[in-house]
Amino acid sequence: MTLDDLRVFVAVCRAGSLSAVARELGCTQSAVSQHVKRLERETGVGLLERQPRGVVPTRAGRVLEAAATEGIAGLDLALRQLRELVDGESGSVRVATGATTVRHFMSDAVVAFRRRHPGVSLEFRTESSSRGCFDALADSSLDLAWITLGAPVRGIEQRAVRELPWVLAVRDDDPLAARPSVEAAELQGLRLIRLPPNSTSAAHLDAACAELGVRFAFDTSVADWDTALLLAELGLGRAVVPSLPGLDAPGRGNLRLIPLPALRPLSVGWAVRRWDALSPSARAFADTVAESCRDAVPYE
Structure with missing residues (x-):
């Protein structure tokens, strides 16, 4: 063998x-x-x-x-750590992300990390879902994966970094656009742009609505949060999405974001195989992103 x-x-x-x-x-x-x-x-x-x-x-x-799978992943990680002990600050950090992750959660952190660790390269691998990030993390030499937190996954540790409140995205001429917030009962029967049906965020939203006895109808579906926001801005529907750090929608174009305080927030953060086995560079990058996310103020 x-x-x-x-x-x-x-x-x-x-x-x-x-x-x-x-x-x-x-x-x-x-x-x-x-x-x-x-x-x-x-x-x-x-x-x-x-x-x-x-x-x-x-x-x-x-x-x-x-x-x-567990043994190979651990061995690959150990070999990378040994190389980093030899190379010092000239290693690399490999990250799995979703389609909108870097823009909304990591842009400032990437700049800060590059200033602090100029010899460390950053490699990003785009996945279409948290499930894809888990699989990529388990199957390869990736260090970190940015995910929407969900059910425990064998061999993977998850750590929350930020809770995102939900907002209703509408065009500025929508009857709800001027509202300071929308209550749960008012969501019943709304026709919405659907988040990716098999995504963790969509499952979380469905569960949060079920807790309040609310059901939506859907006109169309999209692959990511940014596309849902774009369609809402174009007046092609309404969307319930997380309030993302760095999103400047209240003062931009025709899009309005209305808080939905009754819905349980969505948790996002890091997934790794083992926190205590992360290389110093990977841990530094994870901490830099977490600091940046804590400092960013989403629209509420």
Whole structure:
């Protein structure tokens, strides 16, 4: 059993396909299969089950996949930390983010971090959801992921940085535009621009509304918060979105943001594999972003 065997096996479990992993690695499907067969010989159990559209791990395979994923991630992190001990301040920080993260939560922090640590490179990998950030964090050498906090995820530690109140985004000629706030009962039956249906933020909003007995109807859906704000500004609908740090909407264009104080706020922050295993550079970047977020004042 080699580290390469385990890496290939984890990749096959994730992809659900031997051929897809072979293409990714630039080798033959037979070579990928040999890695799996070697593991099966040494463990004495079947690890993959063939299905009409690929393969899935057996019960034993899931046990090995979970252990291998955690072990590989820990080893990759340790190797990076050893390199940083040699390189000093010339390492790198790798971050998974959502589509709007850097603009709203990290722009000032990136500038401040660059001034303090000019020799450390920053690498950003864009993911479309918190789930994608979790997967990227678990499967690669990423240090940090900026997420909407949700249910616990095995092998991942989450830390809240900021709570975001919800606001109703409307065009300035909307009947609700001049209101100082909107109560929960007034939300019932509103037709809205829907947040990404499978996102953590949409699930949180649905749960917060359910607590108040409120249900929405939806005209359209978008991939991120900024697109929802743009459509609302264009008069193409209303949107319930988090009040984002650095959002200057009250004085910009035709968009108005109306507080929704009854809705439970949305928590955002960092996810890592292990806080105590972060490199000094990654920890410094996480702390810089947290400080910047605490200082930023969202529209309320």
